[in-house]
Structures are given as structure tokens and as C-alpha cells.
Amino acid sequence: MSPHxxxxxxxxxxxxxxxDIRVIQVLLGHSKLDTTALYARVATxxxxxxxxxxxxxxxxxxxGNPGD
Numbered sequence: 001m002s003p004h005x006x007x008x009x010x011x012x013x014x015x016x017x018x019x020d021i022r023v024i025q026v027l028l029g030h031s032k033l034d035t036t037a038l039y040a041r042v043a044t045x046x047x048x049x050x051x052x053x054x055x056x057x058x059x060x061x062x063x064g065n066p067g068d
Contacts, residue, residue, distance in 0.1 A: 011036070 007028060014024050025036040 011024050011028060014027070015021070021036055022033065025033055028036060030036045
């Protein structure tokens with residue numbers, strides 16, 4: 001396993017644990033957030049956790065809490 005693969009895995013695991021990307025930036029030693037954003041691809045769990053505005057609107061219309 002290469003050092004690049006280890007860094008990528010480390011960053012991905014941190015993203016999946018909801019660690020702020022700016023913290024990951026510091027841990028990886030990147031001076032620009034853009035570098036970290038490219039380096040640490042968005043984890044699948046993170047994508048699934050996103051609620052669209054339409055889903056929130058539907059919850060409001062059904063009397064639910066859009067923050068859930």
C-alpha cells in the first residue's frame with residue numbers, strides 16, 4: 001500500500017466519522033482547503049446523509065421535523 005493510499009484512506013475515514021474537512025486539512029498539512037477537497041473524496045456515508053431541500057419541505061408538509 002502506498003503512502004498516498006494510506007493518506008486517502010485516513011481522510012475518507014475521518015469524513016465518515018463527521019470530522020470537519022478543515023480539521024482534516026490541518027491533519028494532512030494542506031495549506032489550501034481546495035487541495036483537501038480534491039484529496040479526500042466525499043465518502044458514501046456522507047453523501048447518503050445529505051437531505052435535499054425537497055425532502056425537508058415534504059417533512060414540513062407532513063408535520064415532521066426537517067432537522068431530523
